[in-house]
Amino acid sequence: MGNALRFLRCSEPQTTADGGAGDVALGNHGVSSATVGVSALAQHLYHFEITSQVPDGLSAHVVSSNKAQSNWYKKLSKAWRESRPPPSTPQEASTLVIHTLQRHQLADVQGLLSFYGLPIPHSLNELPSEAPPVVEGLKxxxxxxxxxxxxxxxxxxxxxxxxxxxxxxxxxVPHEVHVAAVERSIARSQRNYTMADTLHKQxxxxxxxxxxxxxxxxxxxxxxxxxxxxxxxxxxxxxxxxxxxxxxxxxxxxxxxxxxxxxxxxxxxxxxxxxxxxxxxxxxxxxxxxxxxxxxxxxxxxxxxxxxxxxxxxxxxxxxxxxxxxxxxxxxxxxxx
Missing domain, CATH: 2.40.50.90 (OB fold (Dihydrolipoamide Acetyltransferase, E2P))
Structure with a gap:
């Protein structure tokens, strides 16, 4: 899936007996950690590109058909691949999902976020519009x-x-800054605050x-x-x-x-x-x-x-x-x- 998901190639998602994407730390109500949810979503998108299969258990959280779910993952996979940089926090992943699926049913978007344990805003309409794409030149x-x-x-x-x-x-970090920080900590422990202040100024x-x-x-x-x-x-x-x-x-x-x-x-x-x-x-x-x-x-x-x-x-x-x-x-x- 290109650079956006390159970190997943060393650890591909588990698959179920019927070839579907495994739940990757998913429970009955999605993932237990939003941070894990970002990784799980990325792995499922990568797996979808290979197998065209959505993860097991998703239908219990959304209202649309399996065919519609495949359409979502196709869109999300493309959006994730084109994002520069790819989402790295639960908030960024949530925003990508919402903007990519903004024309779909609210219940489906909320259900998908819930499935991955990603944050759901009080009102999806209050989310900021997508920022302009990051162009070349990022340092x-x-x-x-x-x-x-x-x-x-x-x-x-x-x-x-x-x-x-x-x-x-x-x-x-310059070596002299490291040294000054250590010496300041020692000075403070000895209650030599004059020396600590001098070192902090440096x-x-x-x-x-x-x-x-x-x-x-x-x-x-x-x-x-x-x-x-x-x-x-x-x-x-x-x-x-x-x-x-x-x-x-x-x-x-x-x-x-x-x-x-x-x-x-x-x-x-x-x-x-x-x-x-x-x-x-x-x-x-x-x-x-x-x-x-x-x-x-x-x-x-x-x-x-x-x-x-x-x-x-x-x-x-x-x-x-x-x-x-x-x-x-x-x-x-x-x-x-």
Whole structure:
């Protein structure tokens, strides 16, 4: 099934006596763990591509026929294979199922999610529309620790921290940062807080920080993120405050998934930001709190979301002639105000 399911080729699903896909940790009511459910769904899709058979027990959870179920798995298999990156969390898998089967009966979609133990939203209609496909150029992916809303600088930027135990981060931590973190821990155990603070400053100056999360000290790397494809009003502009407040409301206290494509001249990483499967740039555009930054991004879906907000005259589009932030910055540089 290509790269999307390459991790399954070393561990194919078990089959039943009649050749159907085994339940892969399924019980009478589906899987007992949503994380297991992601793996089970991926394995069943891979098995369906080979055998054209849906998993046993699914009919007890849905209302449509076996023929209809085969149609679902054909669609889901294609969607999973084309997703970049493929779903890795229960929320992402749930979103893929819902968007792929959005024209099918609600009872079937809910039943399928239940079968795999995947999260079911209170209202399927409240789920965000699918984000634009990830294009070529993806450099790496970040999974952040919970974001502190107080560190959000404006409506199109966010500061995040990533645990250095992350597989990508662990090999990037400078030796002196590791040493300082260990020595700081020793200093704190000895109640030498002056030394501990000095060592922590060294860690912070290197772009890291020791965070206390749930009474656990975590060495984390700081990333400054610029939301790709949008430009929000500057804080001093009309609707700049509202744009920042909206972004804070979305990310505060939440972990983010960030697909990084570039680094700008200010040292910020430019990426697509997701919060609980919500595509953050979409929310900012549809709320009328950002422009589609066409000078750097040509995705038509972002353009559509901006046009929708313009047509409804919401947010900054309530003004007859709002000033574009890039023009505002240019005028400031040239002292035109």
């Amino acid at each position: 790496f992916e970040l999974h952040t620790l919970p974001v502190d809303g107080k560190t959000v600088p404006d409506g199109d930027g966010v500061n995040v921290y990533v645990n250095t135990t992350d597989s990508r981060e662990s090999s990037l 860690i912070i100056d290197a772009g890291y920080r020791v965070l206390n999360i749930n009474n656990e000290e975590i060495l984390a790397r700081k990333y400054r993120i610029r939301l790709r494809g949008i430009d929000a009003p500057e804080n001093q502009q009309p609707y700049g405050k509202e744009a920042k407040e909206e972004l804070v409301k979305i990310v505060d206290g939440n972990c983010l998934k960030i697909l990084v494509f570039d680094e700008d001249r200010y040292g910020r990483f430019v990426g697509d930001v997701y919060c609980n499967s919500l595509f953050v740039q979409k929310r900012m555009l549809k709320k009328g709190l950002a422009w589609h930054y066409t000078a750097y991004d040509k995705r038509t879906q972002l353009e559509k979301w901006e046009k929708d907000a313009r047509a409804k005259r919401i947010g900054l589009w309530a003004s007859s002639n709002p000033e574009m932030p890039w023009e505002w910055r240019k005028n400031r540089r040239e002292n035109r105000y």
